Amino acid sequence: MAPTTVDQIRLTHEEINRKQKEYIFPSVTNYYADPVPMDHAAMQHVWDVEGKKYLDFFGGIVTISVGHCNPRVISRTKAQIDKLQHVSTCFPNEPMVTLAEKLAQITPGALKKSHFTNSGTEANETAIQVARMHTGNFEVLALRHGYSGRSSLARGLTGMSTWRRGTIEVGIVHAMNPYCYRCPLGLKYPDCEVACVKDIENMIQFSTSGRVAAFLAEPIQGVAGFITPPKEYFKMAFNIVKRYGADFISDEVQTAWGRTGHKWFGIEHWEVEPDIITSAKGLGNGVPVGLTIAKPEIAESFQGLTISTFGGNPVTCVTAKAVIDVIEEDDLRTNAAEVGSYFRRGLEELQQKHALIGDVRGMGLLLALELVEDRATKQTAPAGTNAVMEEARKRGLLIGKGGFYGNVIRMSPPLNISRADVDEAIRILDESFAAVKK
Numbered sequence: 001m002a003p004t005t006v007d008q009i010r011l012t013h014e015e016i017n018r019k020q021k022e023y024i025f026p027s028v029t030n031y032y033a034d035p036v037p038m039d040h041a042a043m044q045h046v047w048d049v050e051g052k053k054y055l056d057f058f059g060g061i062v063t064i065s066v067g068h069c070n071p072r073v074i075s076r077t078k079a080q081i082d083k084l085q086h087v088s089t090c091f092p093n094e095p096m097v098t099l100a101e102k103l104a105q106i107t108p109g110a111l112k113k114s115h116f117t118n119s120g121t122e123a124n125e126t127a128i129q130v131a132r133m134h135t136g137n138f139e140v141l142a143l144r145h146g147y148s149g150r151s152s153l154a155r156g157l158t159g160m161s162t163w164r165r166g167t168i169e170v171g172i173v174h175a176m177n178p179y180c181y182r183c184p185l186g187l188k189y190p191d192c193e194v195a196c197v198k199d200i201e202n203m204i205q206f207s208t209s210g211r212v213a214a215f216l217a218e219p220i221q222g223v224a225g226f227i228t229p230p231k232e233y234f235k236m237a238f239n240i241v242k243r244y245g246a247d248f249i250s251d252e253v254q255t256a257w258g259r260t261g262h263k264w265f266g267i268e269h270w271e272v273e274p275d276i277i278t279s280a281k282g283l284g285n286g287v288p289v290g291l292t293i294a295k296p297e298i299a300e301s302f303q304g305l306t307i308s309t310f311g312g313n314p315v316t317c318v319t320a321k322a323v324i325d326v327i328e329e330d331d332l333r334t335n336a337a338e339v340g341s342y343f344r345r346g347l348e349e350l351q352q353k354h355a356l357i358g359d360v361r362g363m364g365l366l367l368a369l370e371l372v373e374d375r376a377t378k379q380t381a382p383a384g385t386n387a388v389m390e391e392a393r394k395r396g397l398l399i400g401k402g403g404f405y406g407n408v409i410r411m412s413p414p415l416n417i418s419r420a421d422v423d424e425a426i427r428i429l430d431e432s433f434a435a436v437k438k
């Protein structure tokens with residue numbers, strides 16, 4: 001079934017890795033000591049160029065929401081390629097407005113007007129630009145440990161030094177994040193009464209001019225290692241930032257499209273209606289898409305001209321609509337919640353067995369394990385994390401890595417996996433942890 005005829009190129013594992021080293025920016029790092037060039041995929045499985053099959057529990061960084069090359073999605077993609085591939089934003093097109101109408105129906109609150117681009121980075125750029133124009137303010141508040149993308153502005157919004165090298169962006173300040181496992185205040189939830197949220201007001205009062213354009217946060221911090229705020233956090237944050245004039249931007253690049261279970265968007269679990277939502281990744285299931293959706297009065301405040309050559313591309317929009325249809329028709333939001341809790345129970349059992357696992361966290365099918373050398377001191381275990389990933393890969397399971405300290409295993413399989421897939425993943429993880437036992 002391997003599509004060996006694509007471009008008739010059959011480079012070997014070694015040749016691909018050699019050319020990667022020779023021709024690609026080295027800052028783009030690969031997983032594993034010996035990186036694994038991939039060849040083809042179907043639903044929850046991926047095959048490397050040597051024909052080894054993997055169960056994919058990372059989904060190309062939280063992007064494969066309905067399975068690799070899902071035939072119900074790509075049949076519509078292919079039909080659109082044959083019909084109309086590109087027109088640019090100079091012309092309206094049916095796939096774009098149909099997708100936008102659907103998004104207006106499923107986003108929370110009064111979000112109604114969409115702007116399409118090609119990536120999460122651009123989605124966040126657009127959100128900050130429009131919030132500045134809407135509020136007349138310039139300064140922006142983000143959270144430490146957050147990740148917002150790779151443009152200069154998005155790197156400035158990012159709250160981890162590792163992703164900010166060479167970046168100086170003025171007018172952005174970072175409040176402490178609600179990282180309960182490593183509380184920045186050394187407190188314990190719920191006795192802390194979510195004291196960390198007060199830092200937002202402190203930051204506004206002492207590190208800005210007192211008028212703020214936007215507060216941008218991920219409902220669950222993705223690259224940071226699926227750091228999941230307590231249930232009170234975002235309502236409290238919302239009430240603070242609104243008093244200082246900010247638009248509330250929920251960066252749902254990783255948390256949207258049912259990933260967190262039951263709801264379309266992560267922020268809905270915190271019962272907050274954002275002013276702007278940004279997304280990308282799972283909306284396209286592999287095609288490049290960026291979405292900024294805003295309340296009409298915010299969208300209408302965008303001044304001057306703007307275009308996106310590929311934004312709203314008919315092929316992308318048909319694909320994104322097909323992804324949403326599959327999630328709806330197969331009730332994958334419920335599957336994410338149910339199979340997600342089953343998976344979480346399995347991970348908690350592994351935590352009982354394996355001392356390396358310090359914390360199990362996340363929601364739905366967005367689940368992480370934070371690995372520590374010692375549960376009492378919580379000393380981070382980046383080497384152990386790499387070792388578990390290698391062992392899992394050898395046994396045919398792909399998992400992701402994250403966290404500022406490189407010690408978090410991130411898992412985000414397609415939303416349509418079954419309990420049998422989870423059983424296989426848990427069995428492989430169990431063996432992998434056993435193999436790297438300290």
Ligand SMILES: Cc1ncc(COP(=O)(O)O)c(C=O)c1O
Pocket residue numbers: 118119120121122124147148149150218222223251252253254280281
């Ligand atoms: C929360 C979040 N925002 C923005 C981005 C940037 O998205 P992209 O890589 O599509 O530019 C990412 C990418 O990982 C992300 O996780």
